[in-house]
Amino acid sequence: MANSASGESIIGRVVKIVSAFDDRHPAMSVAELGRRTGLPVTTTYRLVNDLLLERLLEREPGGDIHIGTRMWELASRGSKMLGLREAALPFMEDVQAVVQHSTTLGILDSDEVLYIERLGSDRTIVDITKIAGRLPVHATSSGLVLLAHSPAAYQDAFLARPLTKFTETTLTEPAALRRHLAEIRQRGFAAMPGVIVPESSGIAVPVFGPDNTIRAALSVVVPRNEENAPARVPVLMAAARGISRALGLARRAEGDAPAKPLKALFAVHR
Amino acid sequence: MANSASGESIIGRVVKIVSAFDDRHPAMSVAELGRRTGLPVTTTYRLVNDLLLERLLEREPGGDIHIGTRMWELASRGSKMLGLREAALPFMEDVQAVVQHSTTLGILDSDEVLYIERLGSDRTIVDITKIAGRLPVHATSSGLVLLAHSPAAYQDAFLARPLTKFTETTLTEPAALRRHLAEIRQRGFAAMPGVIVPESSGIAVPVFGPDNTIRAALSVVVPRNEENAPARVPVLMAAARGISRALGLARRAEGDAPAKPLKALFAVHR
DNA sequence: TGTCGGTTCCCGCTCAATGGTAATCCTCCT
DNA sequence: AGGAGGATTACCATTGAGCGGGAACCGACA
Numbered sequence: 001m002a003n004s005a006s007g008e009s010i011i012g013r014v015v016k017i018v019s020a021f022d023d024r025h026p027a028m029s030v031a032e033l034g035r036r037t038g039l040p041v042t043t044t045y046r047l048v049n050d051l052l053l054e055r056l057l058e059r060e061p062g063g064d065i066h067i068g069t070r071m072w073e074l075a076s077r078g079s080k081m082l083g084l085r086e087a088a089l090p091f092m093e094d095v096q097a098v099v100q101h102s103t104t105l106g107i108l109d110s111d112e113v114l115y116i117e118r119l120g121s122d123r124t125i126v127d128i129t130k131i132a133g134r135l136p137v138h139a140t141s142s143g144l145v146l147l148a149h150s151p152a153a154y155q156d157a158f159l160a161r162p163l164t165k166f167t168e169t170t171l172t173e174p175a176a177l178r179r180h181l182a183e184i185r186q187r188g189f190a191a192m193p194g195v196i197v198p199e200s201s202g203i204a205v206p207v208f209g210p211d212n213t214i215r216a217a218l219s220v221v222v223p224r225n226e227e228n229a230p231a232r233v234p235v236l237m238a239a240a241r242g243i244s245r246a247l248g249l250a251r252r253a254e255g256d257a258p259a260k261p262l263k264a265l266f267a268v269h270r
Numbered sequence: 271m272a273n274s275a276s277g278e279s280i281i282g283r284v285v286k287i288v289s290a291f292d293d294r295h296p297a298m299s300v301a302e303l304g305r306r307t308g309l310p311v312t313t314t315y316r317l318v319n320d321l322l323l324e325r326l327l328e329r330e331p332g333g334d335i336h337i338g339t340r341m342w343e344l345a346s347r348g349s350k351m352l353g354l355r356e357a358a359l360p361f362m363e364d365v366q367a368v369v370q371h372s373t374t375l376g377i378l379d380s381d382e383v384l385y386i387e388r389l390g391s392d393r394t395i396v397d398i399t400k401i402a403g404r405l406p407v408h409a410t411s412s413g414l415v416l417l418a419h420s421p422a423a424y425q426d427a428f429l430a431r432p433l434t435k436f437t438e439t440t441l442t443e444p445a446a447l448r449r450h451l452a453e454i455r456q457r458g459f460a461a462m463p464g465v466i467v468p469e470s471s472g473i474a475v476p477v478f479g480p481d482n483t484i485r486a487a488l489s490v491v492v493p494r495n496e497e498n499a500p501a502r503v504p505v506l507m508a509a510a511r512g513i514s515r516a517l518g519l520a521r522r523a524e525g526d527a528p529a530k531p532l533k534a535l536f537a538v539h540r
Numbered sequence: 541t542g543t544c545g546g547t548t549c550c551c552g553c554t555c556a557a558t559g560g561t562a563a564t565c566c567t568c569c570t
Numbered sequence: 571a572g573g574a575g576g577a578t579t580a581c582c583a584t585t586g587a588g589c590g591g592g593a594a595c596c597g598a599c600a
Contacts, residue, residue, distance in 0.1 A: 009556085010280045010588080011320045021348025031546050042590050045547070050281045055380070063546085067348040069379045072386075075345035076402035078291025078337040086401070089389075093363060109339045110325070116342075119359075131356070132346035279587080280557080301577050310559050315578070317557095333577085 013039060013047060018056075018067065023130060027066035084216060085117050087246035088207070091239040092119050092218070098235050099220045102127045105207075106142040107216045108150065109134075111158060113143040116216075127221045128197060138177065139166050141192035141202035142217035148181040148190065149206050149214035155181070169193055189233050199224055205236040210248040218243065283309060283317060288326075288337065293400060297336035354486060355387050357516035358477070361509040362389050362488070368505050369490045372397045375477075376412040377486045378420065379404075381428060383413040386486070397491045398467055408447065409436050411462040411472035412487035418451040418460070419476050419484035425451070439463055459503050469494055475506045480518040488513065 008016075020028070020036045028036070034044035048065060051057040055070040076082055088105050096103040096119040105117040112134045120127070129135065137143030137158065147155060159174040171177045184190045193201040204219035218240045220232055278286075290298070290306040298306070304314035318335060321327040325340040346352055358375050366373040366389040375387040382404045390397070399405065407413030407428065417425060429444040441447045454460045463471040474489035488510050490502055 009320055011284065011324055011326070014281065014284075015324050015326070015344070018344045018348070023347065023352075026348050026350060029546065040590050041547090042592095043588085046588080046590095050279055054281055054285050056281070056285070066350065067345065069351070069377070069384065071345045072349045072351045073379075073384060073402050073404075074285070074288045075337065075341045077293065078288070078296050079342050080296060080336065081339070081342045082293075082401055086390075107339070109343075114339065114343060120356075131352055132343050299577065311578090312559050312561095313557085316559095 010047070013037070013043070014051065014056075017044070017047060017051070018071070021067050023133075027060060027064040029064055033065060081116055084247070088117060088216070088218070088243045091242045091246070092117065095218070095220065095235055095239045099222070099232055101220050101222050102129070103218070103220050104129045104142065105216050105218055106135075106140075106146070106204075108137070108143075108146040108214075111137060111161075113137055113140050113146065113217070115142075127200060129221070136164070136166075138163050138172070139170055139192075140219075141190040141204035142219045144181065144184055144190040144192065145204040145206050145217040145219075146214060148184040149208075167198065188237060191230070193224055203230075203232050203236060205233065205240045207240045207243045207247075209244070215247065216243075280317070283307070283313070284321065284326075287314070287317060287321070288341070291337050293403075297330060297334040299334055303335060351386055354517070358387060358486070358488070358513045361512045361516070362387065365488070365490065365505055365509045369492070369502055371493075372399070372491050374399050374412065374489050374491070375486050376405075376410075376416070376474075376489065378407070378413075378416040378484075381407060381431075383407055383410050383416065383487070385412075397470060399491070406434070406436075408433050408442070409440055409462075410489075411460040411474035412489045414451065414454055414460040414462065415474040415476050415487040415489075416484060418454040419478075437468065458507060461500070463494055473500075473502050473506065475503065475510045477510045477513045477517075479514070485517065486513075 016037045016039065017033060020033055025036075030045055030048050031041070033048065034041050037044065039047070048057060051068075052059060052065075055068045056074075057065050057071070058068040059065055084107075085105070092103045092105060102118060102120045104115050104119075106113040106115045106129075108114075113136070115129045115131055115133050115135070118129055118131050135143065137147050147158060150158075155178075159177060163172040163177075164170075165172045171180055189203060189205045191201065191203050200221050201224045202219050202221050204217045206214050207216040207218050209215040218236055220236065222232065286307045286309065287303060290303055295306075300315055300318050301311070303318065304311050307314065309317070318327060321338075322329060322335075325338045326344075327335050327341070328338040329335055354377075355375070362373045362375060372388060372390045374385050374389075376383040376385045376399075378384075383406070385399045385401060385403050385405070388399055388401050405413065407417050417428060420428075425448075429447060433442040433447075434440075435442045441450055459473060459475045461471065461473050470491050471494045472489050472491050474487045476484050477486040477488050479485040488506055490506065492502065
C-alpha cells in the first residue's frame with residue numbers, strides 16, 4: 001500500500017518521521033530528518049509540510065522541526081494512559097516521599113516495558129528509566145512483575161524467544177525464568193539487582209485493574225548495596241492497592257459495571 | 271493534495287479520525303468512527319486498518335477502537351511538553367498540598383489555553399479543566415496571564431477578533447481587556463471570578479523560561495466566595511519562580527547556553 | 541568570490557488510494 | 571426459526587495525489 005518506490009504507506013512514513021525524534025534529538029532540520037529516516041529528500045519536505053499544516057509538527061524560529069503540541073494533545077486526549085496515570089500519581093508521590101528514590105509506573109507494550117510515569121529525585125543514583133521510554137522485560141523488575149501476571153499463553157510465547165544476557169545475573173533460560181516468575185507471584189514483588197546499570201537495583205509490585213488483570217507495575221530504584229531493600233516492599237504494595245482501588249472507583253463513576261471487591265487482588269493466579 | 275473526493279489529504283483524515291476520540295468517547299466501533307468523522311465507510315475501514323498496523327490505534331476485545339499506546343509514546347518521546355511538565359510537577363505538588371484545590375499548568379496554543387498538567391483534589395469544587403483539554407483565553411485566569419505576557423503583535427491580533435461573552439463579567443471589548451492585561455502585568459497575577467462555571471474562580475501566575483519569555487501559566491481553582499483568595503498568590507508566585515529555575519537548570523544541563531539570572535523575571539515587559 | 545548544505549520549485553509518471561456496490565457476519569428481537 | 575438492522579469485509583474500476591529526480595535558489599562561512 002504505497003505509491004513509494006520502497007513500498008511504504010504514507011502512514012508508515014509519518015510514523016518513521018515522528019519516530020526520528022526522541023529526548024536526545026528533540027529538534028532537527030528537515031534535511032537531517034530525511035537522512036535519519038532514509039526517505040528521499042523531496043518526499044521528506046513534502047510530508048513535513050503536510051504535517052506542519054496539521055500542526056502535528058512545528059517549526060521553530062531557527063527552522064528546525066520538532067513534534068507539535070497538537071500531536072501530544074491528540075495522543076493524550078483519548079488515551080487510556082491518562083486515566084491510569086492520574087489514578088496512580090498521588091500514590092506514587094507518597095511512595096516517592098517515603099522511599100526518597102525515583103518511582104516509576106510501567107506497562108507491558110510490544111514485549112517491552114513502557115514507562116508512562118516517573119517521579120525522580122535529586123538523590124536518585126543511576127536510573128535510566130524515562131517517561132515514554134522502553135526497557136527489556138526480562139531485565140527489569142517492572143518487566144518481570146508484568147510478565148509474571150500475564151496470561152500463560154503470552155508467557156510461553158515470550159519465553160520461546162531468545163533473550164539477551166545483559167550481565168552475569170540476567171536470567172535467560174526459560175526454565176529458570178519460569179521458576180523466578182512463580183516466585184514473584186508468590187512473594188508479590190520482584191527485586192532485580194541492577195541488570196542494566198549495576199549500581200542500582202529495582203523493586204516492583206503489580207498493579208491490578210478492577211477485573212483483577214494486571215495493568216501496570218509500580219517500582220522504585222534503590223542503591224544496590226542498600227541492605228534493607230525488602231523493607232520498601234510494603235509501601236509499594238499499599239500504594240499499588242490504592243491505585244487499584246482508584247482505578248475501580250474511576251470506572252464506577254463512569255456508570256460502568258461495578259468493580260469487583262479487591263479481596264483476591266494479590267492472590268496467585270495461573 | 272488528496273485523492274479523495276472531498277479534497278483532503280490522508281494526513282488530514284488521520285487527524286480527523288484521531289480527533290474523534292476524547293475523554294467522553296475513548297473507544298468506538300469503526301462504523302461510528304466513520305459517522306463521527308463524516309468519512310466514507312470503506313475509506314474509514316481502510317484507514318483504520320492501516321493505523322492498526324502501525325499500532326497508532328488499537329482494537330479492544332469487543333472490537334471497538336481506541337487510541338494506541340504507540341501514539342502516546344511517539345507523541346511524548348520527542349515532545350518539549352515533558353520537559354516543562356517534569357520541571358513543574360514537584361512545585362505543583364507543593365502548591366496543591368498547601369492550597370488544597372486543583373492546580374493546573376496551561377500553555378497558549380492555537381489561541382486557546384491547553385492544559386498540560388492538572389493535580390486534582392477531592393475537595394475540588396467545580397473544575398472543568400482536564401489534561402489535554404482546552405479553554406478560551408479571555409475567559410480563564412490562565413489565558414489572561416498568558417496573553418498579558420505575549421508579544422504585542424500577538425495580543426493585537428487576538429484582540430482584533432470578536433470574543434464570546436460567557437457571563438456578565440466576561441470582558442470582550444479590546445480596550446477594557448487591554449486595561450485588564452496591563453493590570454495583570456503590574457500585579458503579577460490574574461484572578462478570574464468563574465467565567466464558565468460561576469461557583470469557582472481561578473488565580474493564575476506566569477511561568478517564564480530561561481529567556482524570560484512566557485512559557486506557561488500556573489493556576490489554582492478556588493471557591494468563589496472564599497474571601498482570602500489573593501492570599502494564594504504568593505504561593506503560586508514562589509512555585510512559578512521555582513519552575514522557571516528548574517527550566518533554566520534543565521537547559522544548562524544539556525550543555526546549552528547558560529540561563530540568564532532570574533532577577534527581572536517578574537518585571538513588566540512590553 | 542566560491543563552496544556547501546539546506547530549502548524550494550518544477551514536472552511527468554504511475555499506482556495507491558478512493559469509494560461505490562454487494563456480500564457476509566453478527567446480534568437482537570419477534 | 572426467521573428476519574431486520576447494523577457492523578464488517580470483499581470486490582473493483584477509476585484517477586489524481588503522491589512520488590522523486592533534477593535544477594534553481596538562498597544563506598552562511600571562508
